Amino acid sequence: MTSTTRRFRKAKKHSHDVSVPASMQPKPLTKTTVMVVMVLAAIYFMLPVWWLVVQSTKSYGEMLVTHPLWFAEDNSFAANVRDVTTYDGGNFARWVINSIFYSGTTAFIGTLISLSCGYSFSKFRYRGKKILLGMILVGMLLPASLLTIPMFYLFNWMGLVNTVWAIIIPCSVSPFGVFLGMIYCDTIPTELIEAARIDGAGELRIFFGIVIRLLGPAVVTIALFIFVATWNNFLLPLVMLRGKELLPVTLGLYTWQNYKAEILTAQVLTGSLLGVIPVIILFLLLQRYWRAGLAQGSVKA
Known part of the structure; x- marks a missing residue:
């Protein structure tokens, strides 16, 4: 590997490592709040989908007696x-x-x-x-x-x-x-x-x-x-x-x-x-x- 190639790769690596100024970096509390909000939003949108997937594996009788967010012992998806x-x-x-x-x-x-x-x-x-x-x-x-x-x-x-x-x-x-x-x-x-x-x-x-x-x-x-x-x-x-x-x-x-x-x-x-x-x-x-x-x-x- 020539010295020119090494300098090129080093410069390319440093070009991707440009740090964000400290004044623009979010505070730890802001990061935590954003993550909590995003997780809650993901749960809010994915929970109905999960419920639909679970209920599709049950018969009508099993829907009445089993947990609404978990599968029954017998999988009835193929029959459904x-x-x-x-x-x-x-x-x-x-x-x-x-x-x-x-x-x-x-x-x-x-x-x-x-x-x-x-x-x-x-x-x-x-x-x-x-x-x-x-x-x-x-x-x-x-x-x-x-x-x-x-x-x-x-x-x-x-x-x-x-x-x-x-x-x-x-x-x-x-x-x-x-x-x-x-x-x-x-x-x-x-x-x-x-x-x-x-x-x-x-x-x-x-x-x-x-x-x-x-x-x-x-x-x-x-x-x-x-x-x-x-x-x-x-x-x-x-x-x-x-x-x-x-x-x-x-x-x-x-x-x-x-x-x-x-x-x-x-x-x-x-x-x-x-x-x-x-x-x-x-x-x-x-x-x-x-x-x-x-x-x-x-x-x-």
Whole structure:
């Protein structure tokens, strides 16, 4: 090893050992308080998940006599899964497929709408822009449940009630997604877009060839937000859909819970656990891009 290489490695090591000034270091009491708060928050969020996992391994009778946060002696998870997948003509699998279809379609369409609108707000000047942006911000403040009944009357007049469009169209329009799209598009240098225009590129080519590619992590972030919001949506399908064929998994399990002739608590809890697995898998697969997208959206060029 040459002396130059040793000096380079030594300098590189010291570059990572830059200490924080003493005035900026948190006090021991602050560190302890933060850790305690974080541990309590983790317990608060993970306790319902743990309870759901434990209850999914029990029969209904075992739920009544065993500790709610610990497993029973006999593991009934396999029997519960079999009951969930075979009960009611195997509708559970159809409901999961419906949820994946609704969430995936709205995530694709909603992300495209959010980024295109955000790109327009960020890079274009036109009359009424501030008014439209204000309407988007007001839409972020309004709860979605407030608009469900008016949308039902509108979709009923259009003949779209009890169709997939009654779920896809409302869930594809996300004011929060448009706001995120605008923040992400602000990070793109305007000079880059102007250079592409000078080279003769059209607006559609600039958007799909440059903007979308530069905002890859942002696309994943917005798509995940819309996907999860659609997956967890309960009130809109409850109002818009009739029958069992088009129900998402959340509403389908709710219909089981309301059966009076049978007690289906074990099946509903097991179905709830199985129904959240696709969302967990999606988050794990896209976690790296999602984190990058959040970091990118927090910095404005």
